[in-house]
Amino acid sequence: MAKKALVFGSRGQLGIEMSRGLQRDGWEVVSFDRHTADVRQADVVHGFIESASPELVVNCAAYNLVDRAEAEPAAAYYANALAVRNLATACRKCGARLLHFSSDYVFDGAKGEPYTEADSPHPRSAYGVSKLSGEHYAFAYLDTALVIRTCGVYGPEGIHTAHGNFVETMLRNAHAGRELRVVMDTIASPTYAPALAEKAIALATDRRAGLFHVGGGQPISWFQFASEIFAVCQLSADLIPTTRAEYPTQAERPMFSALSNAKLEAEGFGAMPGIREALTHYFDRREDSLREGNRAH
Template identity: 45%
Template sequence: MTILLIGADGQLGSELRQAFSDQDLVPLTHADLELTDPARVLELVRQYRPGLILNTAAYHRVDECEGFPERAFAVNAVAIRDLAIAAKEIGAALVHFSTDYVFDGRQRNPYREVDPPGPLSVYATSKLAGEHLVMAVLPQHFVIRTSGLYGPAGRRNKTGNFVETMLRLAREGREIRVVGDQIVTPTSAEDLARKVRQLVETGAYGLYHITNNGECSWHQFASAIFDMTGLHPRLQETTAAAFAAPARRPAYSVLDNANLRSLGLDDLRHWREALADYLAKRARLLDQV
């Protein structure tokens, strides 16, 4: 079976390339495909006729989306609808990734797939719209929500990830302010990609939450990064209100992998274990340079 991977050079895309490396995989980067060009999307889908499409492409600069809602909806919703239509034409299944930010954060227990969403930002609303459009158009879908994603490719791309940002700021000797009143589950892109491979092989289409286990604030996550690397920057805890980011984030967006658990697949590592593994591998790579 041919598999089309969209966003192949991103954090998650790079890990999916590894997870599906034994398959007939066609990796597409932004240079190969502008997702908002429906004619090009249909052309490539017809050309390769994949049995499975993995889509990691998104406009995910959360604060920037507030100023460019048309762009956010064009990439995160309309383009996803067109991709689902193209997949349906050739009978392909689609794996599409969404976000914990679709919830409003009023709960204080992990959100299950059946819990009603309540997006607080343009980004979150556009991602939720994309979810609904995939589900409406294409029965053969895996819609996957995840949280706090980080992976090795974050060292190379412009947006980076939270881990790499913290390490860079520490190296620069900057004072670092991180919010302590937003609770999430940091998730390893490597762990997520491996689990996606297992999930796809079940053929159990639907909506899934997939994150590492456990929960922490962003400040606690930053503290763990520095503890594990032996760094001692000036780290200050702040609040979301004081940080005053343009886009509102949920105060609590921990996801319960309930549907994954129903398949007997919720064996992901605790976020601390996954982080330690990431940092160890990162250190080994840097030693080889």
């Protein structure tokens, strides 16, 4: 009999990849978007998990509005922290394992080189605090929780999802002929969602527990990443490097938040694809997705 997995936050760019990937690997998957299951509602979460009694619960739901969270920290905390408590307590009741995703924003960026799982978190924003609290809830209630921190997620389904991603923002502005000012002094490791989902499924299938970093594997500034995007899709854009001093934001973001994948690789789960390879795959999948969308109309 197929192993059963429940996926929460299934309409986000990672939730779509996780649902598909698990199905491809032979899991029986039941997916819940925000409308079918709001993870902030303990009774709803407990009801679905306890009645399905799955082997695995995957949480891809998140409040990702980093700047807005400074004005409404409680909203971020309910969705990113207390919701994880709901999922963890339900998993504990029926013996399910929890796979939860966290963020590079749990770090302050002062290290200046890729963060490992051994580095101490020190979030500087309401969003970062809420994501770190979610990790604590997962590990507080479950000995078997698997928490994967990731960074700057971009998946081809971002073309359709409510919150999109950096690649789609770049393309939309370039097509509109707008000048694109992108920070060159903020370094991250943008992460390709289908590759992240593949690693996450491999870790969960291998019954791994604890904390893993799965980033894109290559520290790069957002300006350099934008340049790579336009090089791969062969679009000319009015791209201008800028600094965060010129573009202050509500939330304080780490200057350097690339994640080290050393533990993932050392434990035999392989490297993430390089940026060019990931972006080439992104644009192939995006084309397919657009063609399918056109056929459906």
